[in-house]
Amino acid sequence: MEGEQGTGDEAQEELHKETRAKLVPVKLEPFNAEAPLEALTHPRTPTDSFFVRSNYAEPELPTATHRITVEGAVEAPLTLRLKDLARGPLREVTATVECAGNGRTAMSPLPEGEPWDKGALSTAVWRGVPLAEVLGRARLRPNVLEILVEGADGEGSKRFARALPVSKAMHPDTLLALEMNGEPLPRAHGAPMRLIVPGWYGMASVKWVKRIEALTRPFSGYYQRERYIYDLSNGRAPEPVTRMRVKSLILTPSEGARVAPGRVVVHGIAWSGERRVVQVEVAVDGGETWKPATLLEKPKPSAWVRWAFTWEDAKPGRHTLRARATDEAGETQPETSQWNRLGYGNNAVMARVVNVG
Amino acid sequence: MEGEQGTGDEAQEELHKETRAKLVPVKLEPFNAEAPLEALTHPRTPTDSFFVRSNYAEPELPTATHRITVEGAVEAPLTLRLKDLARGPLREVTATVECAGNGRTAMSPLPEGEPWDKGALSTAVWRGVPLAEVLGRARLRPNVLEILVEGADGEGSKRFARALPVSKAMHPDTLLALEMNGEPLPRAHGAPMRLIVPGWYGMASVKWVKRIEALTRPFSGYYQRERYIYDLSNGRAPEPVTRMRVKSLILTPSEGARVAPGRVVVHGIAWSGERRVVQVEVAVDGGETWKPATLLEKPKPSAWVRWAFTWEDAKPGRHTLRARATDEAGETQPETSQWNRLGYGNNAVMARVVNVG
Numbered sequence: 001m002e003g004e005q006g007t008g009d010e011a012q013e014e015l016h017k018e019t020r021a022k023l024v025p026v027k028l029e030p031f032n033a034e035a036p037l038e039a040l041t042h043p044r045t046p047t048d049s050f051f052v053r054s055n056y057a058e059p060e061l062p063t064a065t066h067r068i069t070v071e072g073a074v075e076a077p078l079t080l081r082l083k084d085l086a087r088g089p090l091r092e093v094t095a096t097v098e099c100a101g102n103g104r105t106a107m108s109p110l111p112e113g114e115p116w117d118k119g120a121l122s123t124a125v126w127r128g129v130p131l132a133e134v135l136g137r138a139r140l141r142p143n144v145l146e147i148l149v150e151g152a153d154g155e156g157s158k159r160f161a162r163a164l165p166v167s168k169a170m171h172p173d174t175l176l177a178l179e180m181n182g183e184p185l186p187r188a189h190g191a192p193m194r195l196i197v198p199g200w201y202g203m204a205s206v207k208w209v210k211r212i213e214a215l216t217r218p219f220s221g222y223y224q225r226e227r228y229i230y231d232l233s234n235g236r237a238p239e240p241v242t243r244m245r246v247k248s249l250i251l252t253p254s255e256g257a258r259v260a261p262g263r264v265v266v267h268g269i270a271w272s273g274e275r276r277v278v279q280v281e282v283a284v285d286g287g288e289t290w291k292p293a294t295l296l297e298k299p300k301p302s303a304w305v306r307w308a309f310t311w312e313d314a315k316p317g318r319h320t321l322r323a324r325a326t327d328e329a330g331e332t333q334p335e336t337s338q339w340n341r342l343g344y345g346n347n348a349v350m351a352r353v354v355n356v357g
Numbered sequence: 358m359e360g361e362q363g364t365g366d367e368a369q370e371e372l373h374k375e376t377r378a379k380l381v382p383v384k385l386e387p388f389n390a391e392a393p394l395e396a397l398t399h400p401r402t403p404t405d406s407f408f409v410r411s412n413y414a415e416p417e418l419p420t421a422t423h424r425i426t427v428e429g430a431v432e433a434p435l436t437l438r439l440k441d442l443a444r445g446p447l448r449e450v451t452a453t454v455e456c457a458g459n460g461r462t463a464m465s466p467l468p469e470g471e472p473w474d475k476g477a478l479s480t481a482v483w484r485g486v487p488l489a490e491v492l493g494r495a496r497l498r499p500n501v502l503e504i505l506v507e508g509a510d511g512e513g514s515k516r517f518a519r520a521l522p523v524s525k526a527m528h529p530d531t532l533l534a535l536e537m538n539g540e541p542l543p544r545a546h547g548a549p550m551r552l553i554v555p556g557w558y559g560m561a562s563v564k565w566v567k568r569i570e571a572l573t574r575p576f577s578g579y580y581q582r583e584r585y586i587y588d589l590s591n592g593r594a595p596e597p598v599t600r601m602r603v604k605s606l607i608l609t610p611s612e613g614a615r616v617a618p619g620r621v622v623v624h625g626i627a628w629s630g631e632r633r634v635v636q637v638e639v640a641v642d643g644g645e646t647w648k649p650a651t652l653l654e655k656p657k658p659s660a661w662v663r664w665a666f667t668w669e670d671a672k673p674g675r676h677t678l679r680a681r682a683t684d685e686a687g688e689t690q691p692e693t694s695q696w697n698r699l700g701y702g703n704n705a706v707m708a709r710v711v712n713v714g
Contacts, residue, residue, distance in 0.1 A: 026675040028714065105677060108465075109692030110643045110708045115677045117710060286467045318383040320462060320472045335466030351467045353474060357385065 012063065012187050020188070022049045026114055030054040031188065034119030040269060041251050043297070043306065044094065045122035047181045052188045053099045053120060055160055055223075059152040059208045063184075063192045068176075072148070072213035075139035082192045085129045085178060093173045093198055094303045096123040096271045100201035100228055100241045103337075103346030111343025118249060118350075123304055126196045128177035132170045134212070140166070144214045148221075149195050152208040162206055162228075163219035164197065173198045173302065176209060198302035199243050199274030201345070203228045231341040243273030245347035246333055248280055248307075248325035258355045264311040266293070270325035271304035279326040282309040286320050286351070293323065316357030324349045369420065369544050377545070379406045383471055387411040388545065391476030397626060398608050400654070400663065401451065402479035404538045409545045410456045410477060412517055412580075416509040416565045420541075420549045425533075429505070429570035432496035439549045442486045442533060450530045450555055451660045453480040453628045457558035457585055457598045460694075460703030468700025475606060475707075480661055483553045485534035489527045491569070497523070503572045506552050509565040519563055519585070520576035521554065530555045530659065533566060555659035556600050556631030558702070560585045588698040600630030602704035603690055605637055605664075605682035615712045621668040625650070627682035628661035636683040639666040643677050643708070650680065673714030681706045 023033035032053055039049035063082060070078040099120035101113050135147065147169035150161035168174060175196045178185060185191040190207030197204035203223065229238035248270035253259050270277045276299040281290035293309035311321070326332040337348040380390035389410055396406035420439060427435040456477035458470050492504065504526035507518035525531060532553045535542060542548040547564030554561035560580065586595035605627035610616050627634040633656040638647035650666035668678070683689040694705040 024675075025673070025712070025714070028673045032674075105708055105710055108705060108708075110677060110679065110706075112643045115643065115675050115708075115710055286469045286472065316382070316385045317389075318381075318472050320467060322467065348465060349467075351462055351465075351472075353462055353472060355382070357382070 011184070012060075012191060023052060024119060026116065030057050032114055034117065035122045037119055037251055037254065040119070040121065040249070041267065041306075044124055044181060047124065047183065047186060047189070050122040050124060050180070050189065051099065051120050053202055054153065054188070054207075056153040058187050060187065061152055061192060061208055066192050068193065068209050068212060070134055070138040070212045073141040073144045073216050074214050075141065076137065078134070078138050080134065082178065085176060085193060088129060089133060090127055091130055091172065091175060092125055092127045093175060093196065094123065094125050094300065095173070095196055095198035096121070096244070096302065096304045097202045097205055098244050098247075098271070100203055100344040101342075103348075104343035106348070106350065107337070107339060107343050107346050109339070111341060113343050121249070124180045125182065126175055126177040127179040127182075128175035128193070128196065130172050131174045131176055131195065132172060134176060135170065135214070138214070140214050141216070143216045145217065146215045146219055148213040148215050148219050149206040149209055150211040150213070151206045152210040158222050160206065160223055161219070161221050162204055162223055163215060164204060168197065168200070201228070201241050201244050203241065227342065228344065229342065230338075230344060232338065233341050241344050244271060245345050246272035246275070246277070246325050246327045246331045247347040248323045248333065250321055250323050250350070250352045253352070253354045256353055256355065258357070259314065261314055261316050261356050264314045264356070266309040266311055266321060266323075267306070268293075268323050269304040269306050270323070272325065272327035272331065274301045275327040275329055275331075276301055277305050277325050278328050280307040280309075281324055282311070283322045284311060284319060286322070290324065314356045317355075319354050319356060321352045321354055322349050368541070369417075369548060380409060381476060383473065387414050389471055391474065392479045394476055394608055394611065397476070397478065397606070398624065398663075400480070401482055401538060404481065404540065404543060404546070407479040407481060407537070407546065408456065408477045410559055411510065411545070411564075413510040415544050417544065418509055418549060418565055423549050425550065425566050425569060427491060427495040427569045430498040430501045430573050431492075431571050432498065433494065435491070435495050437491065439535065442535060442550060445486060446490060447484055448487055448529065448532060449482055449484045450532060450553065451480065451482050451657070452530075452553055452555035453478065453601070453659065453661045454559045454562055455601050455604075455628070457560055457701040458699075460705075461700035463705070463707065464694070464696060464700050464703050466696070468698060470700050478606070481537045482539065483532055483534040484536040484539075485532035485550070485553065487529050488531045488533055488552065489529060491533060492527065492571070495571070497571050498573070500573045501571045502574065503576055505570040505572050505576050506563040506566055507568040507570070508563045509567040515579050517563065517580055518576070518578050519561055519580055520572060521561065525554065525557070558585070558598050558601050560598065584699065585701065586699065587695075587701060589695065590698050598701050601628060602702050603629035603632070603634070603682050603684045603688045604704040605680040605690065607678055607680050607707070607709045610709070610711045613710055613712065615714075616671065618671055618673050618713050621671045621713070623650070623666040623668055623678060623680075624663070625680050626661040626663050627680070629682065629684035629688065631658045632684040632686055632688075633658055634662050634682050635685050637664040637666075638681050639668070640679045641668060641676060643679070647681065671713045674712075676711050676713060678709040678711055679706050
């Protein structure tokens with residue numbers, strides 16, 4: 001572990017270039033890019049195809065000497081370097097991360113914000129120390145309500161920081177991750193260490209972690225109260241964005257693709273926060289005839305499941321395909337997602353237009 | 358005129374093939390196809406690129422001997438052949454025809470019906486006899502409410518037939534058209550004669566006209582009461598679909614196009630039923646900053662107007678462009694169009710995703 005990290009900051013430069021080459025750029029400064037949809041056909045997204053969401057320029061933190069502090073309502077404040085964390089105990093979690101704004105361009109009226117289409121979504125194997133281990137060492141005071149995790153990106157009141165309820169912060173799968181897909185984290189993904197909050201939209205998985213604070217009062221920072229909230233513009237107090245809503249995506253045939261008549265195999269993925277997906281159904285031509293797809297692996301919490309559907313006897317002409325997922329709690333994708341001012345959490349059923357013949 | 362029509366049914370076969378080659382098929386039987394969007398950059402759509410909407414197989418009517426009857430509440434019932442109509446007086450009208458279901462695939466929940474995207478829309482120069490001339494010869498009784506126009510397509514109670522209020526039927530621009538863009542009508546577009554109702558959605562412009570009947574009571578046929586209605590599924594009686602709603606379309610850059618940074622010229626079209634479009638505005642990146650586009654010709658009623666907008670200083674990355682049109686009555690495109698069960702009249706502002714750099 002130390003040996004791998006010891007390749008140092010030149011290796012980070014190399015990784016930095018690699019992580020940009022295969023992506024679909026949305027914004028260049030700061031760099032934001034979607035995963036190419038074809039990369040999502042893998043059970044795990046290759047690191048160089050994993051989507052990138054950054055609110056600010058990527059901090060270049062020194063791999064060996066960067067420290068994080070653990071402070072606030074704790075008995076034993078800590079300072080930790082990468083090598084301290086690397087001692088473990090280490091845990092591995094496969095988790096899908098979706099940007100809360102994924103699908104924003106399909107919302108109407110179009111909300112402001114980065115124009116994410118479908119690819120602000122990826123899955124990786126994360127390896128790191130459970131946040132609960134670190135908090136355990138620091139010994140939380142009994143009146144702790146939330147755990148604030150602050151990144152090294154942004155400044156002053158706009159520094160990127162998010163708080164988690166203690167229950168989620170203490171979940172054994174919530175990690176201070178050091179590795180992604182078996183390699184040190186690249187800079188774009190939060191090197192040298194980032195939070196991974198499985199099942200929650202990406203904003204919770206704070207990158208470039210710098211400071212952890214145990215809070216006895218709810219956090220009210222910019223990224224907690226002004227962004228990543230469901231603001232329905234109806235006079236009610238906005239709700240915070242938390243877990244990923246149940247959703248599915250058709251990967252092939254791709255949008256507007258031309259396929260031969262007859263039997264067409266439709267492939268896709270489906271996910272639902274910390275919950276297992278239990279069913280995916282497909283409808284052809286906008287009707288209400290939903291037929292079950294086959295799940296290609298045993299569904300796990302917090303990671304997408306791949307599915308396939310055999311469309312028998314596709315006739316020449318244009319057709320619409322729709323997929324909808326249902327999770328173990330019985331939640332099903334809606335036909336239309338509730339509009340909100342900042343365009344988060346769009347999990348509506350999508351229509352895929354395909355040309356046969 | 359007679360000479361042109363006299364080329365006969367072999368010529369129709371040739372035209373038949375031509376009208377299918379350049380289109381974007383939506384359904385093969387009966388043949389339904391969109392205009393390729395690049396063809397919409399012309400002030401008038403070339404006939405071989407004009408969208409085709411048919412509810413049934415195209416009737417093959419004999420050019421020289423086909424007759425239409427004019428009957429019902431008239432003093433002098435008539436039978437007319439093409440050569441009778443060709444004597445005139447003939448009138449020429451440039452009219453945009455949009456299918457009422459155009460844009461259906463962008464509605465959510467996805468309504469049933471043909472999956473029309475953006476190209477069920479075209480403009481042609483139509484030449485024919487004003488319907489008012491024919492009705493004048495037949496002498497309408499004073500208690501006539503509606504003029505029923507029946508096509509030769511479909512059978513029994515599902516024969517394609519639509520009724521117009523007398524006021525619209527008698528409008529001098531409502532034509533029994535014999536020619537399209539200076540040539541005899543091709544079969545796909547209603548040969549040997551079709552109705553053209555400028556400013557109304559396409560269902561009113563009945564093809565392969567066979568029978569005209571003056572009615573003293575409202576028509577309640579299938580295509581008048583069961584289809585081409587705005588059914589809001591809210592318990593209220595559906596409203597009939599009539600005039601085309603104010604709408605605009607960005608033609609270039611095309612969806613997902615990659616363009617160079619700097620100055621980008623955006624081109625499009627806008628239309629609004631019988632009304633003139635008076636303004637088109639463009640917004641960049643989902644904001645509420647709408648800037649005026651330039652209309653490229655003097656707007657006319659019933660035909661689209663082309664427009665251009667110069668997007669200054671486009672920066673590398675992904676951007677959204679939106680256009681919205683306003684007509685002389687002050688109607689502006691809505692951000693979201695009212696959903697209806699059959700998916701008609703979608704004139705919502707569309708977001709065009711463009712990649713710069």
